[in-house]
Amino acid sequence: MRSALKSLVAIGVLALATACSSTPAKTAPDGSFTPPKLTAQQSLGAGEGQVNLIAWAGYVENGSDDPKVDWVTPFQKQTGCQVNVKVAGTSDEMVNLMKSGQYDAVSASGDASLRLIASGDAAPVNTDLVPSYQDIFPSLKLQKWNSVNGVAYGIPHGYGANLLMYRTDKVSPAPTSWGAVFQPDSPYKSHITAYDSPIYIADAALYLAKTKPELGITNPYALDQRQFDAAVALLKQQRANVGEYWSDYLKEVSAFKSGDSVLGTTWQVIANTAQGEQIPVKAVLPDEGATGWSDTWMLYSKAAHPNCAYKWMDWITSAKTNAQVAEYFGEAPANQKACDNTSDKNFCAEYHAGDAAYYQKIAFWTTPIPQCVDGRRNVKCVPYADWVQAWTAIKG
Amino acid sequence: MTTDSAGRRLAGALHRRPRLRLGLLLAAPLTWLLVAYLGSLAVLFLSAFWTTDPFTSDVVRSWTTDNFRTLLSAPVYRTVALRSLGVAAAVTVIDAVVALPIACYTALVAKPSRRPLLVVALLTPLWASYLVKAYAWRIILANGGPLDWALGPLGLHSPGYGLTAVILVLAYLWLPYMILPIHAGLEQLPANLLDASADLGARTWRTVRSVVLPMVLPSVAAGSVFTFSLSLGDYLAVQIVGGRSQLIGNLIYANVTLNLPLAAALGTVPVVAILLYLLAVRRSGALRSL
Numbered sequence: 001m002r003s004a005l006k007s008l009v010a011i012g013v014l015a016l017a018t019a020c021s022s023t024p025a026k027t028a029p030d031g032s033f034t035p036p037k038l039t040a041q042q043s044l045g046a047g048e049g050q051v052n053l054i055a056w057a058g059y060v061e062n063g064s065d066d067p068k069v070d071w072v073t074p075f076q077k078q079t080g081c082q083v084n085v086k087v088a089g090t091s092d093e094m095v096n097l098m099k100s101g102q103y104d105a106v107s108a109s110g111d112a113s114l115r116l117i118a119s120g121d122a123a124p125v126n127t128d129l130v131p132s133y134q135d136i137f138p139s140l141k142l143q144k145w146n147s148v149n150g151v152a153y154g155i156p157h158g159y160g161a162n163l164l165m166y167r168t169d170k171v172s173p174a175p176t177s178w179g180a181v182f183q184p185d186s187p188y189k190s191h192i193t194a195y196d197s198p199i200y201i202a203d204a205a206l207y208l209a210k211t212k213p214e215l216g217i218t219n220p221y222a223l224d225q226r227q228f229d230a231a232v233a234l235l236k237q238q239r240a241n242v243g244e245y246w247s248d249y250l251k252e253v254s255a256f257k258s259g260d261s262v263l264g265t266t267w268q269v270i271a272n273t274a275q276g277e278q279i280p281v282k283a284v285l286p287d288e289g290a291t292g293w294s295d296t297w298m299l300y301s302k303a304a305h306p307n308c309a310y311k312w313m314d315w316i317t318s319a320k321t322n323a324q325v326a327e328y329f330g331e332a333p334a335n336q337k338a339c340d341n342t343s344d345k346n347f348c349a350e351y352h353a354g355d356a357a358y359y360q361k362i363a364f365w366t367t368p369i370p371q372c373v374d375g376r377r378n379v380k381c382v383p384y385a386d387w388v389q390a391w392t393a394i395k396g
Numbered sequence: 397m398t399t400d401s402a403g404r405r406l407a408g409a410l411h412r413r414p415r416l417r418l419g420l421l422l423a424a425p426l427t428w429l430l431v432a433y434l435g436s437l438a439v440l441f442l443s444a445f446w447t448t449d450p451f452t453s454d455v456v457r458s459w460t461t462d463n464f465r466t467l468l469s470a471p472v473y474r475t476v477a478l479r480s481l482g483v484a485a486a487v488t489v490i491d492a493v494v495a496l497p498i499a500c501y502t503a504l505v506a507k508p509s510r511r512p513l514l515v516v517a518l519l520t521p522l523w524a525s526y527l528v529k530a531y532a533w534r535i536i537l538a539n540g541g542p543l544d545w546a547l548g549p550l551g552l553h554s555p556g557y558g559l560t561a562v563i564l565v566l567a568y569l570w571l572p573y574m575i576l577p578i579h580a581g582l583e584q585l586p587a588n589l590l591d592a593s594a595d596l597g598a599r600t601w602r603t604v605r606s607v608v609l610p611m612v613l614p615s616v617a618a619g620s621v622f623t624f625s626l627s628l629g630d631y632l633a634v635q636i637v638g639g640r641s642q643l644i645g646n647l648i649y650a651n652v653t654l655n656l657p658l659a660a661a662l663g664t665v666p667v668v669a670i671l672l673y674l675l676a677v678r679r680s681g682a683l684r685s686l
Binding site for chain 1: 448449450451452453454466470472475476534535538539540541556557636638639640641642647650651652653654655
């Protein structure tokens, strides 16, 4: 027993020693940061034979979900890079998976991308090595969620809005406002669903920006304490009507199928999947506008298969593939030439691809930081770490 | 020939040194226990005193007790911890109540030749994947699902997704872990004790109360350690059939992605709860005969 104790102490000392020798990444108190010094790859070598990706559901399809939906097999044939994909349900999951060091690239949304850049997990990308990059909409290039000081950290993939989905046979009248999921005396009590991530607090803030102008919310990711508390209170009140929260898209499909959920947030791809299973659902963009995402393929700074990852980033953002993935997922493509390759010729107009005025209506996911991202200087905003704590408290 | 004599010499040397023999026998399992098992627990406890960078959520290895302070001061953690303990206790009680009669039948009443077959039958649910079973329950409990359909004529409904569903599913999942120890305990019950009880004029119920139950209590305690600790650590069943509710496992899972130190601090809660439970079980004397 004594020797057991000794070993325990030894392990503890060892752990402490490693603990004290590490250097933590530092972020300035105002939220601005200098990314670790990393240089982009200068030339492209031969493929490594495989590439490990983290992606949103519907981004990396190899025909196993739907035999007609497959842009991975042609890529593998052409480049010899075997694609392994891990589907993540939230941005937080993506950030954490990237830290595991087992992946080469990720389809990061704006609320994950800056965190990945600041922590040194995402590497700068040499856009000269990605021929598709020249066809990306200029309005998506070198934006604040995919670049730092004019250095690109990824290739834009596409963007879209979080929608309101409902069962057409159970919900009437058809909802046109987010009020349908936030009203306290909802007739659909216990059958409302919501996205299970702290970033969903922004959905409540967006609704409050329109319905409670006295709070003065202009950007749902820049909430001072009073605005934040109001959004949290709204979500606590909503919880009484929620049947379940979702982050796994298949779970949401099954809940809408059985009628356990009849109304709630969704992505277009989930609505498409549900309709494919003959579930009577419809997804709409409510009057208040919506939160949304703008995704970027980013490269892991210590990637084991960087050349295959570069080839993948080029493939997925090339005109033809980008059109396929955009139509399957239900989002605006990032490649302007993709619009000529969609099977539905009105697709790009419908999803407002390249329409700068339209994206004013979408509040793209971004990481809340103490320095208010709406430009206010006289007040401190609630940082994301507090959003995470609040989300735990909301779910109770 | 030479290898044979070398082998003999080695055997002889080992025979003369019993301590060396024991050391060689236990070296591998003890290393495993200390490094992989207790070592990881030690690192877990240690990391609970670290913190994270609020923006990148990288772990910052500076000493702080903030995580434990948050744990004790924020009411949500207390609520969730108590809810998890309640669920674990409910699952344990349900399993004990269901397992006792089943084990009585398999160990005492059934024909001895059929008993091994019955035990195999009880174990078959363990051969199926946890996830498949949990998702099967998601379908069973769904709105308009099989349970709704079966209860419909009685004017009842499926409980739907929520805490009741979680208790139901966990009780189903861990039932074999309760039946097996009780079955083993009852099998060792000397038959002549039952005969003696009958000879002294005790009826069935009196025999069960005064002979069987006291003898089988240690087995129930052993089974309850399984059901209690497995329930306390579970987070998947809650995600699948729990609706909007969350247990301590979900909080750990939610924080592992962003705040590993807080998750580690939360992880000490079930460890402490189970240690206290084991101490309580030990005090009751139930572990003495194991």
